[in-house]
Amino acid sequence: QKEVEQNSGPLSVPEGAIASLNCTYSDRGSQSFFWYRQYSGKSPELIMFIYSNGDKEDGRFTAQLNKASQYVSLLIRDSQPSDSATYLCAVRGGGYQKVTFGTGTKLQVIP
Amino acid sequence: GAVVSQHPSRVICKSGTSVKIECRSLDFQATTMFWYRQFPKQSLMLMATSNEGSKATYEQGVEKDKFLINHASLTLSTLTVTSAHPEDSSFYICSARATGQGIDEQFFGPGTRLTVL
Numbered sequence: 580q581k582e583v584e585q586n587s588g589p590l591s592v593p594e595g596a597i598a599s600l601n602c603t604y605s606d607r608g609s610q611s612f613f614w615y616r617q618y619s620g621k622s623p624e625l626i627m628f629i630y631s632n633g634d635k636e637d638g639r640f641t642a643q644l645n646k647a648s649q650y651v652s653l654l655i656r657d658s659q660p661s662d663s664a665t666y667l668c669a670v671r672g673g674g675y676q677k678v679t680f681g682t683g684t685k686l687q688v689i690p
Numbered sequence: 691g692a693v694v695s696q697h698p699s700r701v702i703c704k705s706g707t708s709v710k711i712e713c714r715s716l717d718f719q720a721t722t723m724f725w726y727r728q729f730p731k732q733s734l735m736l737m738a739t740s741n742e743g744s745k746a747t748y749e750q751g752v753e754k755d756k757f758l759i760n761h762a763s764l765t766l767s768t769l770t771v772t773s774a775h776p777e778d779s780s781f782y783i784c785s786a787r788a789t790g791q792g793i794d795e796q797f798f799g800p801g802t803r804l805t806v807l
Contacts (some may be wrong), residue, residue: 613795613796621800621801622799623734623783623798624797624798625798667733671794677736678724680798
């Protein structure tokens with residue numbers, strides 16, 4: 580079982596819709612959770628981080644964490660074509676620094 | 691967010707030569723930096739963790755004698771790919787850990803695309 584799992588996609592949504600990206604992780608001791616956006620040929624860019632159960636909102640982005648289910652998600656409201664990218668879920672275990680990345684979900688926002 | 695730079699952004703070299711890549715945290719001090727490698731259509735793979743003033747910690751399967759890491763200051767880490775071969779061609783990305791005031795995040799540099807002929 581992979582440590583951090585994501586559906587590779589592509590996930591296609593129409594412009595203006597809500598895009599929902601999901602991620603599951605295997606280490607129950609994980610403490611910190613991150614979502615990165617990566618455009619083709621570019622380096623990842625941090626979008627959101629979440630440390631506690633529940634929802635965290637930042638503009639059009641909402642991160643949701645459920646530690647009991649070992650599940651973290653990212654919602655993108657009012658999706659724009661510029662949101663088209665690969666979204667990487669990353670998880671950091673307790674007590675240390677090492678961050679493990681999922682393989683990413685490719686999002687396509689159709690104009 | 692915090693800014694991390696990498697230099698060079700792109701390098702092409704002949705097989706057998708060594709290539710040095712620099713990673714700098716521009717507006718914060720980073721006691722810990724990370725080096726990743728990303729092959730096309732694959733996710734980031736952690737190569738090593740670089741701690742200022744001490745030896746780097748390498749992930750399993752990564753040759754420490756081939757990928758030399760030096761973290762001589764709180765703002766600079768370097769990765770040297772020694773005797774590069776075509777299979778080392780990849781996108782190398784560093785990140786720096788920023789901590790303090792309730793945050794503990796990693797910020798990525800723009801990456802260095804290495805092509806070994």
